[in-house]
Amino acid sequence: MKDLSPTRSATLPFRQLEEGFAWLLRSITGILLVTIVLVITWQVLARYLPGVTSPNWTEEMSLMLLVWLGMLAVGLTIRAGETLAVQIVVSRLPHALQHGVYRFVWVVSVLFGLYLIRYGSELVSGTMNQTFSTLPVAVGWMYLALPVGGGVIVLYALRNLLSRWEAPESLEQEPPRRSAGQKYIVGILLVLLAGFLLWLGPASLFSPVGLLVLVFVVLLFLGTPISVAIGMACIVAVMRLGLPELIVAQRIASGITVTPLLAIPFFILVGQLMSEGGIAQRLVDFARILVGPWKGGLAMVNVMDSMLMGGVSGSAVADVSATAGVVIPMMKKKGYDADFATALTVASSVQGVIIPPSHNMVLYSLAAGGVSIGTLFLAGYLPGILVGVSLMIASFIIAVRRNYPTEPRPPFKESMKVVLGAIPSLLVGLVVVGGIVFGWFTATESAAIGVLMALIVSMLFYRELTWQKLWQGITASVLTVSMVMLIIGTASALGWLMAYLQIPAQLSDLILSVSDNKFVLLLLINVLLLLLGTIMDMGPLIIILTPVLLPIVTANPINMDPVHFGILLMLNLGLGLTTPPVGTALFVGCGIARISIEKVSRALWYFWPAMFVVLMLVTYVPWIVHVVPDLLGQH
Secondary structure, eight states, X not given: OTTOSOSSOOOOTTHHHXXXXXXXXXXXXXHHHHHHHHHHHHHHHHHXXXXXXXXXXXXXXXXXXXXXXXXXXXXXXXXXXXXXXXXXXXXXXXXXXXXXXXXXXXXXXXXXXXXXXXXXXXXXXXXXXXXXXXXXXXXXXXXXXXXXXXXXXXXXXXXXXXXXXXXXXXXXXOOOOOOHHHHHXXXXXXXXXXXXXXXXXXXXXXXXXXXXXXXXXXXHHTTOOHHHHHHHHHHHHHHHHTOOTHHHHHHHHHHTOOGGGGHHHHHHHHHHHHHHTTHHHHHHHHHHXXXXXXXXXXXXXXXXXXXXXXXXXXXXXXXXXXXXHHHHHHHHHTTOOHHHHHHHHHHHTTHHHHXXXXXXXXXXXXXXXXXXXXXXXXXXXHHHHHHHHHHHHHHHHHHHHHTOOOOOOOOHHHHHXXXXXXXXXXXXXXXXXXXXXXXXXXXXXHHHHHHHHHHHIIIIISXXXXXXXXXXXXXXXXXHHHHHHHHHHHHHHHHHHXXXXXXXXXXXXXXXXXXXXHHHHHXXXXXXHHHHHTTSXXXXXXXXXXXXXXXXXXXXXXXXXXXXXXXXXXXXXXXXXXXXXXXXXHHHHHHHHTOOHHHHHHHHTTTHHHHHHHHHHHHHOXXXXXXXXXXXXXX
């Protein structure tokens, strides 16, 4: 939970022991990630290289290691204070109240960890006599990760609770001023929540549905880690229903033991390797050749680089991390305003979640029940390019008004050298996407090949990825993976519970009671997604909202294709990454550029309208989404 963990070293007697345990966790989880990459790569090479063979248990082995990786690394995110949480309310409470909330959050986290220990152990004992279909190992050894992970959660939640009884320094500072826009967003969301509770009726407030919503919302806005908030809400609702408490643990386990999840850590690792290995600089140089001579050339380069970077890393945050440190100093040196340069970098990173490959599309495919990842990837190309074109148009208009300079095109010989130097970087994305589209690899295998290619390009071609940088990229990837894995598990339990309680059907009736006009309903759904995207990170929203909204948009009167809705969801929630108060791309960009969020947020108003126009086009013109898959026979 960002900003809610202790900010100075704990003074407990066993401080050195705790630091040693954290080092051990980092080492184990890093080795687990490397092992998974090697095993899946081995599986691919055995299929295509003569003389190379692999056993048939590689996939199940990788899945078991992934579960252990996700559960063990949760403790590291709690220790580092990097769990995903909503702080829009708690950060603005009086300091005395913040202290109490801070303690309460970690008490709840301890309770959730104890639940995983108790019922995860039951799950282990019930599956020790079952074996995998190809791996001669008991299934219980995989599920043992749940109680062990629960123990790690308890350990680090207690550490955060006991190491300082006062609130951390980050909460003792004056909270940032809330802009009028943020006040309106919070107000609208509170009105929507109040309306939903009124629709349930006073008698239903403490029904299973009412408790599920109430506990989740209260814990969420108190700053509880999202995975814990979802898990505790499910536990309370299951107890209210009188169902066995073990169900939640079972659903968490089934949610994180899905084979396509293996692709997610690989895509995340590719982005980290690009950031550390010199690929970003080559893409910037290549973009300067293409669009630098236009008015406001470096602004165009910024957008084009994000288009290329997103097409390789598949991550908005990875795009900002790799691009901001290269492009923003160049733009400032040439006379561009710092807030404009940073805002453009943040806005253009949205292309990273739409232009393939994208690990968020893998999440959507899982949440949507198996929508083709290859088709999703192809469907994202044209919308992603339109986002880039809209930002280029906005940048060009601003560049003309502010008289930003053009970039001289280098001599032909130098230009060709840059182009040739960028080809290995571009091939990483082409092989990853092409391998999926043309059926050469599964999404998981393609992502593993992407890691291998990024390593080869960074270490052998560019020779900029040192062993130290490689380990930093691996450990950073582990933290990101752990944030996602437990959320996926608890959201799986939430999805099952919502289906059991028929919540999607009830929400469908509620939304359709507002209007039966397709265009009005789509506009309302867009507004809802944009509002939610401002207060919660993209991954959790994909997992939570897809089972709720997909049945609505695919039925009458909307009749939207699941692939179309997936791209619509990506674009809406991608915009949320650029907005305060929880926009991760915005925070990363401002941190690298060393500029205030308020200044960059004001400058983003030049670009949000342009991206909103693209959102409306994608919403109401399905051809934009379907044309590329149709041309390649993938729709």
